[in-house]
Amino acid sequence: MDAAIFLEVQEVSSYDLLKVHMKTIKMTEKVMGQIAFFLILGMNFLGEVACTSSNGSLSESRPILTLGLSADYPPFEFKQDGKIVGFDVDLAQEVARRLGYDLSIQDMDFSVLIPSIQNGRIDFAMSGMTITEIRKKNVDFSDVYFKSGFALILKKESQFSKEEDFKGKKIGVQLGTTMEKFAQLKAQIYPDLKVVALGKNSILIQELKSERLFGVLVEESQATEFVKANSSLKSFVLGSRGDGYAIVFPKDPVVGRVEFLKEKFNAELKNLRKNGKMRELRLKWLGKK
Numbered sequence: 001m002d003a004a005i006f007l008e009v010q011e012v013s014s015y016d017l018l019k020v021h022m023k024t025i026k027m028t029e030k031v032m033g034q035i036a037f038f039l040i041l042g043m044n045f046l047g048e049v050a051c052t053s054s055n056g057s058l059s060e061s062r063p064i065l066t067l068g069l070s071a072d073y074p075p076f077e078f079k080q081d082g083k084i085v086g087f088d089v090d091l092a093q094e095v096a097r098r099l100g101y102d103l104s105i106q107d108m109d110f111s112v113l114i115p116s117i118q119n120g121r122i123d124f125a126m127s128g129m130t131i132t133e134i135r136k137k138n139v140d141f142s143d144v145y146f147k148s149g150f151a152l153i154l155k156k157e158s159q160f161s162k163e164e165d166f167k168g169k170k171i172g173v174q175l176g177t178t179m180e181k182f183a184q185l186k187a188q189i190y191p192d193l194k195v196v197a198l199g200k201n202s203i204l205i206q207e208l209k210s211e212r213l214f215g216v217l218v219e220e221s222q223a224t225e226f227v228k229a230n231s232s233l234k235s236f237v238l239g240s241r242g243d244g245y246a247i248v249f250p251k252d253p254v255v256g257r258v259e260f261l262k263e264k265f266n267a268e269l270k271n272l273r274k275n276g277k278m279r280e281l282r283l284k285w286l287g288k289k
Helices: 003-055 087-099 110-118 178-189 201-209 220-229 261-275 277-286
Strands: 064-069 077-080 083-085 102-107 139-141 149-155 170-174 194-198 215-219 233-241 248-250
Touching (some): 064 087, 064 110, 087 261, 087 277, 110 139, 110 248, 149 201, 149 220, 170 201, 178 215, 194 201, 201 233, 220 233, 261 277
Parallel strands (some): 170 215
Antiparallel strands (some): 077 083, 149 233
């Protein structure tokens, strides 16, 4: 093929390509116009649906109550298969449901629960917390919903049969709990008793299993659960009892996001005792009525 023929073919090919390109642009513009039309139509439709839903009851969400807890306190609150479960969780969900709320849960160290109540981060707290005079100066409490007893978790080979056996021992407690207060009182009676306070019971159990602690002081039902999960451990029930567990609320109603929340919870706790639901939850999680 000589140069003239090549040039002619090249020019024709370029012209044909240009025509095809222009047709493609026109078709694309037409298609894009149709797409835009349907998008606008769809957005208008969705907007109408959204307005209907927001004014109706189909997508209307319930108000939320935020519960604070320390999820290392089986069987009251603990993690199972990635979820926080337990007696306190079920009880809080049941009361919230009956009051018309959804429940949001925030897991935190036990020692920061009361500060979180005070600064409004959470609406209420349930984490095996007992009523004390010191706490009552900073927060408010519901009626007692569970009476607790103390127990000491030990290695199976350890010997402990009476409170005098605290002498010379190193005992672990969760920071900020009534167990810590109880252990400190025992340390005044037995000066060679050393008390170690940490933020998480799970860490204390590991310290016990590593033989850096003689024992860990916890609530009786919790001791049962830890012993079930650790075949190398046992527990000893102490005669002393706490003042009972209660739900914690803001003392200043201005801080709390829901007015009269304590009164509402107290009324529902009474209802749950009357209708047998409280007995059902105790049987489910604590194995007793």
